[in-house]
Amino acid sequence: MDKRTAEQDWFERELERRGVSRRDFLGFCGTMATALALPPLFGSRIARAVETAPKPTLVWLEFQDCAGNTESFLRASRPTVADIILDTLSIDYHETIMAAAGHQAEQNLSDAITRDHGAYIAVIEGSIPTGAGGAYCTIGGRSALDIAREVCEGAAATVAIGTCASFGGLPAAAPNPTGALSVADAVPGLENLINMPACPANGENLAALIVYYVTFGRLPELDGLRRPLYAYGKLIHDACEKRAHYDAGQYAEAWGDDGHRKGYCLYKMGCKGPVTHQNCPNVGWNENTNWPVGCGHPCIGCAEPSFWDRMTPFYRHLPEIPGLGPHTSLDKVGLGVTVGVGAAFATHTALHVARKNAERKRNAVKPEEGDEE
Amino acid sequence: MSATTDSATNNHGHLDRVYVWEWPVRLFHWSIAASVVVLAVTGIYIGNPFLPVTGEATRHFVMGTMKSIHFIAAMVFLLSVLSRVLWMFAGNPYARWHQFVPVSARRLKGIWETAAFYLFLKKDSPAFVGHNPLAGLVYCVVYGLCFVMIATGLAMASASAHVDSMLSSFQFLIPLCGGLQMAHFLHHIGMWLIIGFVAHHVWSAFLVGTVERSSLIDSIFSGYKVLTPDIAHRARKHIEEDR
């Protein structure tokens, strides 16, 4: 065993004070290894790192948001080690949970980002409105854009938590009245930006991100949309427990019908699992009590860019055809158009034949052209 | 391949047969046609699985089978379309790209003349041995549509592919389609456009073949078109000179 550090002693006391046993703690580290798609062996390495490594400072800013991601992260039904990880991080600024208010709170933020310049983690929740000169969201008299620029540019890493911060989300849905932007678009060029979309993002995935950062001292591998691969590397559909019904061809056709009650696949109820990247089926929600599809509701694709515009109508497989409303099926329109083309050609043929016949009759009058053979 | 000729007669007098559609043109035409039929049938099912399936899920694989067939047909389709496009740069003049993309003044003018004929504004269609320029232009759009189907299809397939597989390297297509859901949507719309084209194509082939009594339908099986001697002579010279 390594030499014990003060950090380790403090962490152990902290666990004890909260009634988290050593077994719970190791269990948590194992879960984190799983969430990070690492072999279980990494559990002990994670445990050592979480116990001993200094935890970074964290500032959590909320802009055009509903605090859903904050709720998702903090509202565990029992105290979990994830809370402790979060608590042991020195959270110097978080509007929803900090004690300070008013100018004192803003002073805390400015102190933290000056003191730990280049070392703190910035978590951004909500989109950043740019319309009306940024007037749609101001804090302490400063626009969200102004604050985001200053805080993100001095951070070691920026985490855009939730779909609004990652991709604009609901506020940016057409017609985007406030000119809402994602963090990536509002503060372009951030090198260490991580997008953790979903509405809300899963607390387990954020905990795993912090654990990864603490354990390995760097950021996990990201995809083209800057999402960590451990959480967004796979489609919901490819890890779904209803997948056997999908492949078999067994689908719920209406809420509460026989198929729905038997747990058949929700594809025909508009499930967006086939087009959505996240690990909901593996990690679950509310400490893996269940997840949306598991309790009979189709995935609505909350973790994908422009989900509000592209994934609607939520209970249909495909988007609506512009101008035709949500209840016109593409197949019916297509069939109609095909029949229309057929009818047009039938008419065309009839006209053509009629003209040929008329011609033949006209020619038949002239005797010298009649002897073709 | 030499411009083999034959003599034939029908009730219009003495006619000549010219080898216009070489075997790759005919092969790819029919492999595209066959794969499109299979793709459309399985695609309609994938978009709206309507067959009732009861009993244990482990005993059935209806959607899985449809998707497997769709994917195999998609590979046939993809290879056929690509091969045909390559043949546009290797085949005889009637297989060449300029039959589709109208660049010469004669073909540009031919577009209007053919359109006028179809709209009953003109009595005679201008004579072209290969595709008439209007049809060529339509085929241009259809090839574009084929590539939209291939791009959106590969985008969807890449999303579920194993990270180390070749298929997963097509994930770059997903944002180009506007996201996966848009890829599904465009792919589905594209299918109906292709079905609409096929309806038009089959009908007009039937029309030209039976009402106008031309050798068009026969030519896509045999490769030979039956032409009046002067046109046949020009066509043969055109093919010969090109080689």
Ligand code: HEM
């Ligand atoms: C003329 C050609 C084609 C037609 C008519 C066609 C038709 C369709 C249709 C209607 C769907 C259902 C879409 C939906 O509602 O979500 C589909 C799905 C699909 N097609 Fe095609 N397709 C064609 C070519 C291709 C090609 C070239 C590929 C290339 C790989 C491809 C791969 C796929 C895939 C991966 C799916 C998604 C299945 C899923 O939902 O998981 N298709 N196709």
Ligand code: SF4
């Ligand atoms: S319920 Fe949704 S995610 Fe699950 S198999 Fe069916 S379509 Fe896929």
Ligand code: SF4
């Ligand atoms: S199942 Fe789909 S809609 Fe539900 S949380 Fe997961 S990604 Fe979002």
